Amino acid sequence: MARSKTTKQKNTEPKASAASPAAPKSSSKRPKSTDEMTLWELFTAHPLIYVGKFILVPYMLYLSYYFIPLQHPQSISKVTLGLIRLRPAVHGANDTSRQVLILASQSSGTVQMTRELNDLLGLEIGHETVDAAWNYVRDGSISWFHGIRFLTQPNTKEGLLSSITGICNDDFLTRFNMGFHPAEYGPPKGKCSYRSKWNDCWKAECFRILLDEWGCSIKGDCGVKFKYNLHQVRNPLRTIESLVVKFCIGGVEGQVQPALLAYAGSMFLFHDFSQDTCIEAAGYFLVYYHEAMIAARKRGEIDAFYRIEDTSACRVAEMAGLFSLDTTVYEPNYRKVQKICREGNENHPAMQVVKQQLNKVNLDQVHLGWGDLHGGMHGSKRKNGDTTLEKKVRNLYKVLGYDERQELEVGVVLPKPSAGQEL
Secondary structure (H helix, E strand, O other): OOOOOOHHHHHHOOOOOOOOOOOOOOOOOOOOOOOOOOHHHHHHHOHHHHHHHHHHHHHHHHHHHHHHHHHOOHHHHHHOOOOOOOOOOOOHHHOOOEEEEEEOOOOOOHHHHHHHHHHHHOOOEEEOOOOOOOOOOOOEEEEOHHHHHHOOOOOOHHHHHHHHHHHHOHHHHHHHHHOOOHHHHOOOOOOOOOOOOOOHHHHHHHHHHHHHHOOHHHHOOOOOOEEEEEEEEOOHHHHHHHHHHHHEEOOOOOEEOHHHHHHHHHHOOOOOHHHOOHHHHHHHHHHHHHHHHHHHHHOOOOOEEEEHHHOEHHHHHHHOOOOOHHHOOOHHHHHHHHHHHHOOOOOOHHHOEOOOOOOOOOOOOEEOOHHHHOOOHHHOOOOOOOOHHHHHHHHHHHHHOOOHHHOOOOOEEOOOOOOOOOO
16 A cells, blocks of 8 residues: 655655746846936937938948949058059049040930940940049040030120020929939039939039030030040931930920920020921931031041941940050050950950940831921921921031931821820
């Protein structure tokens, strides 16, 4: 018969308690009250700070990607004791000269050529900007608006003021599709905020820049200097077609966008664009722009021109002086271009004629012939059969090396779009 436990045995058996494995454990510590938290804990626990770090940190990293390499590259060399040496800054006092400025009218393949030179040759070419403080454009730029440095200023102060006002007026926000903003020229001297697209500060900056830039190449006092200036051209009628698609509201017989009228009328005061049809406004705008660049080439301010339809990225690099060490501004670019364009094979994309793949505007919507440029056509107020514009465009064909015989006498224009639709 089993004996019952003695009193001593009963007293020596383990008892269940809060410390026993069978007892539930506390899941976490009691949260601190605000009275118990340090100042740093209070600061980091604030909802705005907690959420802000997911926005602020990436933003600071983004700014550092531009601020350090472009404005203070020497700091990396100091931190790494010279093991890492970045390319020198080329803005402000360090902006002595850049490799190339390529001038081209709107709708002539500037976006595509920018991509070709950057991606295929490893250059730093900007599109419509020369701001090397916040953009990787240390080798140069491709732009239509920077052609203003080759334009003759209006011959009176009143005319110059009228032209600048036409571009810098309060309605500027409606004209961003023209590809110009004062910020493209570098950090504003007036300390304008980049958070504001347009205000009185940017307006004043616009006036200052245009006063400095308009005709500066003729005077020889441009702020940003380039070792080479090139003129890129595209078939004139094809370019006019693209401009028509881009700037005609309601089809070829529709209204001209106010942005084009403002810029064209300001840059070429001698022509009344308000009386033109959309085809005429686009045509005369293109003609006057190219005539100004051709005149600059005759004066020796533009070194050469090329047709984008039969030019490769390597050919542009050669024309820009990158095939010779003596004419290369940044020496490593010479070695890069040599390796691709001189030592590579002919099948390399940089050796091939540039193909228009980006920023296509006229997708077979409009095809113009010589007759479409005549007076009386498409709502023109000029005398029926007037050939003034046609003669000017034909002359561009001759000067720029295009075959005018390849064009139709009367083009093919699609019907007007339905209400509310724009080409």
